[in-house]
Amino acid sequence: MAVQKDKMSTTFDKFGIGKSILKALDEIGFHEATPVQELAIPVIKSGQDILGIAQTGTGKTAAYLIPILMKLVKAEGEDPRALILVPTRELAIQVGEDIEELTQYTNIRSAAVFGGIGWTKHAELVKPGVDIVVATPGRLWDLYTVGALRLKKIKTLVIDEADRMLDMGFMPQLNQLFEVIPPKRQNLLFSATFSDKVELISNEFLTFPARVEVAPSATTVDKVEQYFYRLPNFRSKLNLINFLLTDTETYKRVIIFCATKENAELVFKVLDRKTEGEVRVLHSNKAQNTRINAIQSFKEGNVRVLISTDVSARGIDVSMISHVINFDLPTNYEDYVHRIGRTARANHDGVAISFLKPDEEFHLANIEKLIRMEITELPVPEKVELVQSSRSEIQEIAREMDRQKKLEDTGFKGAFHEKKPRRKKIPFAFNAKSKELRPYRNTRKG
Numbered sequence: 001m002a003v004q005k006d007k008m009s010t011t012f013d014k015f016g017i018g019k020s021i022l023k024a025l026d027e028i029g030f031h032e033a034t035p036v037q038e039l040a041i042p043v044i045k046s047g048q049d050i051l052g053i054a055q056t057g058t059g060k061t062a063a064y065l066i067p068i069l070m071k072l073v074k075a076e077g078e079d080p081r082a083l084i085l086v087p088t089r090e091l092a093i094q095v096g097e098d099i100e101e102l103t104q105y106t107n108i109r110s111a112a113v114f115g116g117i118g119w120t121k122h123a124e125l126v127k128p129g130v131d132i133v134v135a136t137p138g139r140l141w142d143l144y145t146v147g148a149l150r151l152k153k154i155k156t157l158v159i160d161e162a163d164r165m166l167d168m169g170f171m172p173q174l175n176q177l178f179e180v181i182p183p184k185r186q187n188l189l190f191s192a193t194f195s196d197k198v199e200l201i202s203n204e205f206l207t208f209p210a211r212v213e214v215a216p217s218a219t220t221v222d223k224v225e226q227y228f229y230r231l232p233n234f235r236s237k238l239n240l241i242n243f244l245l246t247d248t249e250t251y252k253r254v255i256i257f258c259a260t261k262e263n264a265e266l267v268f269k270v271l272d273r274k275t276e277g278e279v280r281v282l283h284s285n286k287a288q289n290t291r292i293n294a295i296q297s298f299k300e301g302n303v304r305v306l307i308s309t310d311v312s313a314r315g316i317d318v319s320m321i322s323h324v325i326n327f328d329l330p331t332n333y334e335d336y337v338h339r340i341g342r343t344a345r346a347n348h349d350g351v352a353i354s355f356l357k358p359d360e361e362f363h364l365a366n367i368e369k370l371i372r373m374e375i376t377e378l379p380v381p382e383k384v385e386l387v388q389s390s391r392s393e394i395q396e397i398a399r400e401m402d403r404q405k406k407l408e409d410t411g412f413k414g415a416f417h418e419k420k421p422r423r424k425k426i427p428f429a430f431n432a433k434s435k436e437l438r439p440y441r442n443t444r445k446g
Contacts, residue, residue, distance in 0.1 A: 011031065011032055011033070012025055012030070012031075012032075012033055012066075015033075015041050015042065015045070015066070015067075015070075016045075016070070017066060017070060018070065018073075018106075020105035020106045021066065021069055021070070021102055021103075021105075021106070023105050024101060024102050024103070024104050024105055025066075025102070027104075028101055028102075030062065033059075034058055034059035034062075034063070034214075035058070035214040036052065036054040036058045036059055036060050036063045036212065036214045037059050037062055037063040037066070039063075039212045039214065040052055040060075040063040040064065040067075040212045041063060041066055041067050043210045043212060044063075044064060044067035044068070044186070044188060045067045045070065045071075047186055048186070048208070048209070048210050049186060049187045049188065049189075049206040049207050049208065049209040049210070050064075050187075050188045050189065050190075050206075050209055050210050050211075050212055051189050051191075051202050051206055051209045051210070051211045051212070052064075052188070052189065052190040052191070052211075052212045052213075053190075053191060053192070053193075053194050053211070053212070053213040053214070054190065054192065054212070054213070054214050055192050055214075055337060055341050057341045057342070057343075057344060058214060060160075060190050061094075061095055061098050061160070062098065062102070063190075064084075064158055064160075064188050064190065065095075065098060065099060065102055066102070068082050068132065068156055068158075069099075069102055069103060069106070069108060069132075071155075071156065072108050072131050072132065073108075074106065074107055074108065075107045075108055075109050075129070075131055076131065077129065077153065078128075078129035078130075078150075079129075079130075079149075079150045079151070079152065079153040080126075080130050080131060080132060080133040080149070080151070080153065080154060081131055081132070081153050081154065081155050081156070082131065082132040082133070082154070082155065082156040082157075082158075083132075083133050083135065083140075083151070083154050083156070083157050083158070083181070084132070084133070084134045084135070084158040084160060085135060085136070085137055085140070085157070085158065085159050085160065085165070085174070085177075086134060086135070086136060086160045086161060086165075087136065087161055087164045087165045087168050087170065088114075088136065088164075089114035089115060089116050089136060089288070089291075090291065090292075090295060091160070091161065092112045092113070092114040092134050092135060092136055093112055093114070093292065093295075095112065095134045095160065096110060096111070096112025096134045097112075099112075099132060099134065108131050108132065109128075109129060109130045109131045109132075110130065110131065110132045110133070110134070111125050111126050111130045111132075111133055111134070112133075112134040112135070113125070113126070113133065113134070113135045113136070113139045113140065113143060114135065114136045114139050115136055115138050115139050116288035117288055119139065119142045119143060119146070119148070122139065122143060122148070123143060123146065123148035123149075126143065126148060126149050127148070133149070137165075137170050137173035137174060137177060138173060140177065141173060141176065141177065144177075144180060151177075151180055151181050151182075152182060153182075154181050154182055154185055155182075155185050155186065156185060156186045156188065157181060157185050157186070157187050157188070158187075158188045158189075158190070159174070159187075159188070159189045159190070159201075159205070160190050161190065161191065161192070161338075162189050162190065162191040162198050162201060162202075163191045163192060163193045163194075163195055163197070163198050163334055164338065166195075166197040166198065166201065167197075167332060167334070171201070174201070178205075187205055187206050187207070187209075189201070189202055189205060189206060189209075192334070192337050192338060192341065193334045193337060195334065223344035223348070223349045223350060224324075224340050224341075224343055224344040224349075224350045224351070224352050225349070225350070225351045225352070226340065226351075226352045226353075226354075226373075226375045226376065227351070227352070227353050227354070227375065227376050227377070227378045228353065228354040228355070228356050228364060228375050228376070228377055228378070229353070229354075229355055229356065229377070229378055229379075229380050230356050230358075230361075230377065230380070231355055231356065231357060231380065231386065232357065232358070232386055232387070232388075232389050233357060233387060233389045233390075233393050233397075234263075234266075234357070234393075235387040236384070236385070236386045236387050237327060237355045237357070238266075238267065238270050239384050239385050239386075239387065240355065240380065240381075240384045241256065241267065241270075241271065241325065241327060241355070242270060242271065242274050242275065243381060243383060243384045244325075244353075245271065245275045245276075245305065246275075246276075248276055248277065248304075250322070250323075251304075251322060251323055252304070252320075252322045253298070253301065253304060253318070253320055253321050253322050253323075254304065254305045254306070254321070254322065254323045254324075254325060255298075255305075255306045255307075255308060255321055255323075255324050255325070255342050255343075256305065256306070256307045256308070256324075256325045256327050257308060257309070257310065257324065257325070257326050257327060257328070257330070257339050258307060258308070258309055258327045258328050259309070259327075259328035259329075259330070259331070260309065260328075261283035261284060261285055261309055263327065263328060264281050264282075264283050264307050264308065264309055265281060265283075267281075267307050267327055268280075268281035268307050271305060271307070275304075275305060276304070277303075277304030277305065278297070278302060278303045278304055278305070279303070279304065279305040279306075279307065280294040280297065280298065280303050280305075280306050280307070281294075281306075281307040281308070282294055282295070282306065282307070282308040282309070283308065283309045284309070294306065298318060299318050301320075307327075310330060310332075310335050310338070310339070318342070320348060321342055321343040321350060322343065322350065322351065323343065323350070323351045323352070323353060324339055324340050324342050324343045324350065324351070324352045324353070325352075325353045325354075325355070326339060326340075326352070326353070326354040326355065327355055328355070328360070329354055329355075329356065329360045329363040329364060329367065330363070331363060333363070333366050333367050333370045334370070336367045336370070336371070337370075337371065339352070340352035353378075354375070357397060358397050358401065359397045359400040359401050359404070362401070362404040
């Protein structure tokens with residue numbers, strides 16, 4: 001069964017939602033259902049499994065939370081009846097906050113548990129009883145194995161951001177958890193993209209699911225304007241990012257994505273000195289509390305620029321991000337969809353800008369193929385200094401471009417391919433008597 005819709009909006013009244021949740025929705029500012037909510041809520045209410053394909057920022061979290069909360073009705077017992085699995089601690093915190101907002105006029109109990117802090121703190125959190133748990137797979141398994149959390153009453157299981165979950169290698173942990181969760185349950189799987197991995201887990205995990213799809217897989221949000229600049233090297237990228245952020249009226253709240261934590265730190269050092277407004281950086285080396293505080297300050301508008309790697313940024317749900325800047329293009333192309341989905345949320349407009357070195361044009365072509373559209377090139381502003389590349393930079397870029405060409409053409413041999421060893425040259429001597437060239441042999445001793 002497939003359910004598809006391009007554009008549709010309606011009030012929440014028609015879904016039969018209880019007054020307490022409706023009141024919470026009204027206070028949050030949710031007055032009309034988004035397309036994914038319009039399609040998913042009735043199907044989830046009916047008890048059918050769902051495969052949901054929806055971009056980040058389309059309201060998919062509320063699409064599964066609202067019908068789950070309608071089923072739970074009120075607090076009951078000590079063990080959770082609904083479980084939501086997410087790939088990162090940041091997303092666990094975000095979904096946990098969403099549940100708190102929606103349940104503020106009910107007595108439904110919830111908890112968000114994740115790695116990065118001691119499991120005993122989370123054990124205390126769930127000890128009084130909990131109705132709905134949001135968890136990363138590793139922390140959930142910790143709590144289950146020590147007996148702090150029982151899963152025998154789970155009736156609804158959600159896997160959110162399934163594509164990211166699989167990219168991060170969580171499949172073994174998921175299979176482990178499936179063994180201890182009651183088999184008789186409703187399963188909901190949501191993903192921004194429908195890769196081969198997602199198709200595989202959906203076949204194993206879901207039973208005759210309804211496919212709820214508000215746009216084709218890997219479709220970017222319509223309200224995001226997408227552009228890119230061509231730049232020769234890393235230092236030129238730094239000059240451009242510094243120049244763009246001098247425009248405080250346009251670049252009001254910005255998230256910058258870097259490929260590595262080293263790049264993120266370098267960008268932070270430059271912007272922290274030269275850019276107006278608070279700048280923070282997120283990556284895996286930052287302490288848990290530091291990361292949580294940075295995201296919270298960004299949400300509250302106290303931080304203007306947030307620099308992050310892909311994993312650290314999961315769960316940043318901020319409606320007023322004006323720009324997403326890809327300082328480095330992702331090599332996992334589906335991450336591009338997730339990244340730019342940080343802007344243009346809740347019906348706001350947004351802009352996504354990518355910086356391209358010559359060895360990143362290969363990735364741009366593959367991203368355009370994935371999202372089925374061309375991204376517009378912008379000329380580099382005249383005031384931005386384009387630094388001349390060093391010899392080592394040129395060689396590094398050339399090596400990477402050679403590697404990319406080999407991926408497309410296995411027979412390609414570039415400038416840096418391994419050369420065959422030279423044959424040893426054998427000297428020849430002319431024999432005057434026979435008038436022949438013969439291999440020379442040194443017969444002198446010593």
